[in-house]
Amino acid sequence: MRKLISVAAERDYSIKVDVDWLAELSLILPNYGKVLVISSREVSTILNIESHLSKFPNVHFYSTPDGESQKSIATAEAIWNYLGENQFSRSDLIVAIGGGATTDLGGFVAATWLRGISWIAIPTTLAGMVDAAIGGKTGLNSPSGKNLIGAFNSPAEVLVDLKFLLSLSDRDFQAGLAEVIKTGFISDVEILKILESADNLTGARAVAGELISRSAKVKADVVSVDFKESKLREILNYGHTLGHAIEKHGNFSMRHGEAVAIGLVFAAELSAIAASLSPEEVNRHRVLLEKYGLPTRYERDAWPDLLNLMRGDKKSRGSRIRFIGLAKAGEPIWLEEISENQLIAAYERIS
């Protein structure tokens, strides 16, 4: 069922859930002189983007490499060159169609071309629909690390068309579910109940619209209060401190959501050790994540490397590693005074 979710940021915008992307975009495109549609070659082919938009004479297309590799300075530079050669002005538009990698790249190029031109996000993965396309964080990777180059730059609109999920692999859908489950634990516990009562992955796919609306609403409300992550927005990082370290440790061979799934169980165990989360709620994390095929354990020997990686995470402040934990489902807390022994004890339980 169509839903409109409002976000307040440096500019206010809407997330339109369960709309026909082409019908919505067709209304917008004639309002601009030139429009650059950015998508990866794979996404463009699978979703037939160019032929759907071929009737609009003002639309240009830029095909990027697929996945994480497109979030590079080289790709951004190639797009800047394209925009320059085709004389894109500040009153033109960029549309990023794809997973989180494409909306991160497209939003960053839009932030930097002529110091900012409008852009629209059309996420095509579950992770993009519930997380990456919302909140205005855009960015690239560099030899120094992932997402270290970036800008806060909200889109003019986010269009969520559920039919894109039909071609999404189970693995990518499951990875997106990790973020949905995270959102259930930090805020909207109804999400947990919906996923607990769905039979299996097919059942979860059948209620994707409801899950996306609920998750997107939580993120929209949080970033509307704290756009630049001075405090409240940090709750969205539940499970991510260890998750990011695991991603790096595995040289990004895991999906972001898979690493976050392990990070969620770790953060839950830490919350049981250092705060009041009950063993039943910790177990609830494991049961739900495993039900949807997500990993909940990691290599025992990796701990020293993971600890070093967490100490270098850009979200840590000073030398202390900060974690978001839970007091109970739906009630996030800040765990700031965690000892190394507590970290080791929590890791023991997931390795």
Ligand SMILES: NC(=O)c1ccc[n+]([C@@H]2O[C@H](COP(=O)([O-])OP(=O)(O)OC[C@H]3O[C@@H](n4cnc5c(N)ncnc54)[C@H](O)[C@@H]3O)[C@@H](O)[C@H]2O)c1
């Ligand atoms: N800006 C933010 O707030 C934020 C939040 C979370 C994640 N991210 C970023 O998002 C990225 C991860 O996003 P992702 O998980 O969407 O991965 P992704 O963008 O790499 O896409 C994953 C794969 O899905 C394929 N794909 C996309 N749509 C498809 C469709 N409809 N059908 C079939 N295949 C499709 C792509 O070709 C790709 O191979 C990371 O770079 C991460 O840093 C950003």
